[in-house]
Amino acid sequence: GIQVEQSPPDLILQEGANSTLRCNFSDSVNNLQWFHQNPWGQLINLFYIPSGTKQNGRLSATTVATERYSLLYISSSQTTDSGVYFCAVGYGGATNKLIFGTGTLLAVQP
Amino acid sequence: NAGVTQTPKFRVLKTGQSMTLLCAQDMNHEYMYWYRQDPGMGLRLIHYSVGEGTTAKGEVPDGYNVSRLKKQNFLLGLESAAPSQTSVYFCASSAQYRRVMEETQYFGPGTRLLVL
Numbered sequence: 001g002i003q004v005e006q007s008p009p010d011l012i013l014q015e016g017a018n019s020t021l022r023c024n025f026s027d028s029v030n031n032l033q034w035f036h037q038n039p040w041g042q043l044i045n046l047f048y049i050p051s052g053t054k055q056n057g058r059l060s061a062t063t064v065a066t067e068r069y070s071l072l073y074i075s076s077s078q079t080t081d082s083g084v085y086f087c088a089v090g091y092g093g094a095t096n097k098l099i100f101g102t103g104t105l106l107a108v109q110p
Numbered sequence: 111n112a113g114v115t116q117t118p119k120f121r122v123l124k125t126g127q128s129m130t131l132l133c134a135q136d137m138n139h140e141y142m143y144w145y146r147q148d149p150g151m152g153l154r155l156i157h158y159s160v161g162e163g164t165t166a167k168g169e170v171p172d173g174y175n176v177s178r179l180k181k182q183n184f185l186l187g188l189e190s191a192a193p194s195q196t197s198v199y200f201c202a203s204s205a206q207y208r209r210v211m212e213e214t215q216y217f218g219p220g221t222r223l224l225v226l
Binding site for chain 1: 153166200215216219
């Protein structure tokens with residue numbers, strides 16, 4: 001089956017710093033999503049990005065489908081950015097099943 | 111719009127007991143999914159449905175059953191709970207790609223289940 005690897009597994013930042021999170025996947029996929037799981041466990045959609053680049057405020061994401069990776073950029077980090085960031089790839093054609101990576105745990109310190 | 115809601119938020123079961131988790135969505139989505147999340151791991155797909163009256167197995171279906179009698183609801187059942195089913199359960203929904211040209215999955219707040 002498709003393997004999804006995220007790096008780094010853990011990251012500690014000072015408030016205001018920038019970071020890049022990476023997601024590698026082992027096979028062609030239908031789509032890719034980035035999620036933020038906040039400390040209360042809620043999964044928040046960040047990006048639906050099967051290819052190309054998108055930006056939303058301080059966050060942006062780039063997926064290079066031909067090279068099977070995606071990057072999530074966080075600029076000027078804030079303590080509220082803390083939590084776990086997951087990428088998930090869609091497979092199975094029209095059924096849109098997702099396979100999740102194991103996540104990157106981000107802690108932003110004031 | 112409430113989005114995706116899950117009932118209950120938290121439940122404690124004894125081994126061998128049964129229960130049903132309810133997921134409801136008000137976005138008129140065709141597709142619905144049940145995932146489980148174990149500590150330190152990503153989510154894994156249990157079962158899914160591509161429309162009212164349909165269900166199919168995901169990665170980890172053993173020990174679970176599902177039903178989709180109404181488009182807006184997706185039920186997850188545990189017939190005889192085991193400690194290995196202690197987990198956080200998430201429901202999600204998405205629209206059909208051909209209708210919206212995007213397959214974003216939207217997640218509920220989760221149900222924490224402890225099986226003793």
